[in-house]
Amino acid sequence: MQSNGNTTVIALRGWHPALSRAEAKAMFPECDLERTEARRLITTNGSSDWTRSSLMSGCECVLIEGGITKWTSIEDLLQLIDYKQMDEMAVECWRHEGKLPVSTKDIEMQVGGMFHDKGSTFNLKNPKHRFGVVLDASAEYVAWGWMIGAGPGKHGWSAMRANKRPFFRPVSLEPRLARAAVNIAAGISGGYVVDPMCGTGGILIESAITGRKTLGIDFDPVMVDGTKENLQWAGVSAEVKREDATRFQLPNNIAAIVVDPPYGRNSIGDEKLLEDMLQNISRQTDECSLVVILPCEAGNDNLDESIDFEFDLPGFTIEQTFGIPVHKSLGRVLIIASISPQG
Numbered sequence: 001m002q003s004n005g006n007t008t009v010i011a012l013r014g015w016h017p018a019l020s021r022a023e024a025k026a027m028f029p030e031c032d033l034e035r036t037e038a039r040r041l042i043t044t045n046g047s048s049d050w051t052r053s054s055l056m057s058g059c060e061c062v063l064i065e066g067g068i069t070k071w072t073s074i075e076d077l078l079q080l081i082d083y084k085q086m087d088e089m090a091v092e093c094w095r096h097e098g099k100l101p102v103s104t105k106d107i108e109m110q111v112g113g114m115f116h117d118k119g120s121t122f123n124l125k126n127p128k129h130r131f132g133v134v135l136d137a138s139a140e141y142v143a144w145g146w147m148i149g150a151g152p153g154k155h156g157w158s159a160m161r162a163n164k165r166p167f168f169r170p171v172s173l174e175p176r177l178a179r180a181a182v183n184i185a186a187g188i189s190g191g192y193v194v195d196p197m198c199g200t201g202g203i204l205i206e207s208a209i210t211g212r213k214t215l216g217i218d219f220d221p222v223m224v225d226g227t228k229e230n231l232q233w234a235g236v237s238a239e240v241k242r243e244d245a246t247r248f249q250l251p252n253n254i255a256a257i258v259v260d261p262p263y264g265r266n267s268i269g270d271e272k273l274l275e276d277m278l279q280n281i282s283r284q285t286d287e288c289s290l291v292v293i294l295p296c297e298a299g300n301d302n303l304d305e306s307i308d309f310e311f312d313l314p315g316f317t318i319e320q321t322f323g324i325p326v327h328k329s330l331g332r333v334l335i336i337a338s339i340s341p342q343g
């Protein structure tokens, strides 16, 4: 594959490329996104509001007005880039997945030199425009373009661990997984994101941070108070109510249900609870997307593709399932579903 000039490249983080592709699809629904051989680079010729990339869990940045090609040499790369005069710019080069035989510093200097020849000025500390070059060794690709979004390693998900919140329980979801789940489920729809079993509020926090109307339900008063404390600590607001997930009333304008219910291996009670909760939703609306996160055995964790996972969500049609590694003996699945048409 080689294209330049009019191509947009979405550079994904390495945590879970398959899930991040699903997230990108939901966040840029106007575009046809195409996979490349490089596991963390996807392309499109469509246009969208690329600033949404900064809300995503799995996106490093979007590279616009750029291109992508198999890596051959720095000389070939220099010929493919479309240089123009820009003020206060910087060039940033980084790697995905191991090494191509070239130094990122060399690329930054030589690409920078070409922009300089066009009359560009530089501000490396606080650039107004950043030109990115990403070297992806998974399939020996190089991609480039003007960067929209933070870039690699700057998001700080590790600083956003759930155990840093004032109210923490071992059930608390990892923020980057919760963020991906909310984005996949709600995309760019404007309605409420609802977590009917909100626990410590992990899903609610990510939904509210990304500017969505957010409602959380839990029947345990300790969880309701703890969630409120966590939301306040995060500086965001959401409605939180002490109610039963199998009976509460949905808001009128609902975009998505995102839920991580209590679920144990072979536990009939948990299955019944999930079924009753789903029935409560499908009784009240015939349009809403659903993401359910469940614990499962370790080993279902293909980071490059969706997985086959036999499961039934009564009243809903399962679209895709992804496996998430947790630790040696535990995994999770993230199931994307939508309400089945009635009759």
Ligand SMILES: C[S@@+](CC[C@H](N)C(=O)[O-])C[C@H]1O[C@@H](n2cnc3c(N)ncnc32)[C@H](O)[C@@H]1O
Pocket: 171, 172, 173, 196, 197, 198, 199, 200, 201, 202, 203, 217, 218, 219, 220, 223, 243, 244, 245, 246, 260, 261, 262, 263, 273
């Ligand atoms: C696995 S935890 C959710 C963890 C949450 N995602 C987080 O990040 O903290 C499941 C939650 O479901 C709640 N729950 C169980 N049965 C419920 C019911 N019938 N109605 C509402 N909440 C319920 C429990 O109190 C618990 O807080």
